[in-house]
Amino acid sequence: MNMHDLLDQLSGYFSDIRSRPWHVILTAWCVACIGWIGMLNIPDRYQAAARVYVDSQSLLRPLLSGITVQPNINEQVTIMANTLISRPNLEKVARMTDMDLLAKTPAQMERVIADLNKNLTLKSTGYGDLYTIAYENRNPTLARKVVQALLTIFVENGLGNNRKDITSSQKFIEEQLKDYEIKLETAENDLKNFKIKNAGLMPGEMGQDYFSKISDMQDQMRQTEMELHEAENRRDSYKRQLSGEDPTLLTDAISSSNTPEIDARIESLKKNLDTLRLKYTDQYPDIVATKNLINELEASKKKESKSRRPLSGSGPSTLYQQLNVSLVEATAQAEALKGKLDAYHSQYAQLRGQANRIPEVESEYAQLTRNYDIYKKNYETLLSRGESAKLSGEMQNKTDIVDFKVIDPPRVPLTPSFPNRPLLASIILLGALVCGLALAFLIGQLKPLVRSKKSIEAITDFPLLGIITLIENAQSRTLKHRSRIFQGISLGGLFVVYAGIMTKYLMSAAQ
Template identity: 40%
Template sequence: MQELVRQALAILRGIWNYRWQGLIAAWVVGLVAAVVVFRIPDQYEASARIYVDTQSILKPLMSGLTVQPNVEQQISMLSRTLISRPNIEKLIRMADLDLSEGSAVEQEDLIQRLTKDIQIRNTGRDNLYSLVYRDRESEKAKRVIQSLVSIFVESSLGASRKDTDSAKTFLNDQIKQYEQKLEEAEARLKEFKLRNIEMQPDDGKSATSRLSEASAALQQAQLELREAENARDAVKAQLAEEKRNAEAGTGHAAADDAALGISTPELDARIDAQKRNLDTLQQRFTDQHPEVIITKRLIRELEEQKKKEMAELRKSAQAAAAVNPAAGGNVAVQELSRMLAAAEVQVASLRTRVGEFQGRLAQARSGLKLAPQIEAEAAQLNRDYDVYKKNYEDLVARRQSAIMSGELEVASGVADFRLIDPPRVAPEPVAPNRLLLLLGALGVALAAGLGVAFAGSQLRPVYNDAIELRTKTGLPLLGVVSMVLSDEDRRRERKMTLRFLGASGGLVGLYALGIVAVALLAQRAAAA
């Protein structure tokens, strides 16, 4: 600790030895710094505050029908990209700043200076922006802020309309392309249908389904034809029996029924068909099988129905014979002949139907070989057409949405720009702060003086005691010769010290007067 104190005292003694050189340097630096401080031009600050209202009653009402852009993001991006070279060049023309700047170099310097000095600040609240610019001339600063406010508003509207127009142009181009693709797909589909018009079903069923339906229809028609033929054969046999009975004149009950025209050919044909069906079932199943039981019950019911109808027909025939006995035999034959003719007509109709279904089945079988290829080609064409149609309809809907969005922006505006604080300039300069600058200049001057004195002490050192001399040289010290000052030397030394203190105090006092003067001028200007 003592060593550090001794070294510090040695340094201070060295600085004291070069105090006058340091004082001169302090005065020079102080005067130059004071002149520089007072030569710095005043800076006037112009500012304006803008509130961007992005809320509109039309936007929630049109939600889902129009494209709702992120207005807050657009405004935030605009505030960050507003200070660009094209906007600065436009600002220079609007504020008439290019009148005083002639050469290209000066113009470039002006652009660089404005880009650096113009500030756009977000005040921390929702969509509230502050535009700030400083300049030596208050009117010029105000013109710059006014022009910047206009550019801020115009840029947002122009950018939004440009985006809408670009979207419309892109959608129109895409719609034209998809119209052409849709027309080509429709032409290919039409050509395919015309080329395969015979293979195209009206109901849209596959070839396999059509083949199954044709086969089922043919089987049903063949079954009906067999039933009709059996009924015709039964009528034909009954008619022949009636004719034999009429000729033989037998007295049996069957002959009497035939003579009276009593017969049930339809029920007989149905009973015969069921009996044949029963024989077939009994060959396959036992008597306890459900189908065998049902068939037997059906035969019993048909026989009972036949008995009832025969009884009624006998009563009717007997009544008719009592009235006209001579016409009994002719009525039975005539009725059976009529029924036979009807059965023949029905058989012919069913044969025609069977032939038609056979032709359809053959056609379906021949088309079944080409059906997979045709169906695959049709599916591909329909899939391409459906994709193009869907994309086309979506693009048309989006274009209409873009048109409505543009009209909505024209009607309500992207955002409402409200000028909260119009462009204004503070009557007093906001910079420089000469009080702080003078204090700083005084500190720089004193530091310069100390630095010069310290540098002199290091360049031309003087040893003030024997210990320092012995330490620095490393030589043995034999003795020390002290200098005895006379009274005249002490008075002269005291005068020099007072002069030094006076000169140092003068520098500080001069700066103090300057600071007081600046403060008074600022107070007077504020009061005015």
């Protein structure tokens, strides 16, 4: 099929439709009337809307940065907006607008909730901080009440959730502070009791560790042994002089010692004892040795006082007494040094016996110290966070970190948002015309008319010899003219009705 044949076919279709104008007009009238009547019976639905702006750019936020808790306000508002149309909030809206009073059964209440969920919308603009709340219902007053209720919930949740989060955080931190305070006190007591129990074994105690104490003890033992050896030598020398074994030393050993000298010696030892007691306990070896020496000197003094008798001034009696006093002093000093050495040996043996406990004590002490440091650090951190949360709570209570500004409050709508009757009337008119044309085209296909020479030749397969022209008379032309007038009036009436409908609703919308 070439282009000429296609144009002939389309021309034939157009001729079929044009030859049946009443089919087109009557069908268009019927379809349009049915459509417009149905449009008028569609119940009106009114949409109430409100716009709210969420301002989270508070001046206090940069000023208190690093001091208070700074929540992500934009994220919280986004989450809150996404969860606003939830069942608990819808039930709350139903109670606030008395819609729950219309529901007598649970099934009716479910339908109320479903209607709210279906017709409520919350949209965010491209800026992200401007939200539109809209609701559609047959009752315009109810639509406004629903939007107002949801707007109230939106604002209350935005302010209340932040305060609730801060309060919950404060309560949690306070509970943790109490727990860590108990743990810290327990760790302190454990550490104190451990130090008391293991006194002398603690690492770094009194500026020395265990091995330093061992070394010092060995040095003191060697020094005491040397002093003891010297004291024993002096004692033995005095014994030999008194027994006459070494008379040549008798003259050299003579000293001017007498009872006043013993008293002076005792007084000096007592002063030394007082000095030692300021630094050490009574069990300290030097204190024990000094006490023994004082006791020996006092016993010697008493013995000499009892045995003293009047002397004739001869030399041998005085020398004997002086040697005897020196022997007593040397003996007492040797005994004191021996006791001191024994005490050092005992302490040294005790330290050596504690060698196996040193690593265990150090390990346990490190564990206790580590626990104490951890508890203390966490306690101080929680204390700082608690103050920060407290300040944040006061800031939330006394200032508005998030400010909700209602740009467009909800109002009672005067015109319905659905259906859009001007648009629907236009669609019905267009559809009616299309239906009329389609019906005329369908009839033309069912009852085709021969319109051209080619059509006859195609149907009969015979060549066309000639054409007889129909000559219309005056009466036929008059009828045809009248028919066209009626057709125009009928089609014009359809558009007049359409224009009336459009004028009515457009004027209502303008008001």
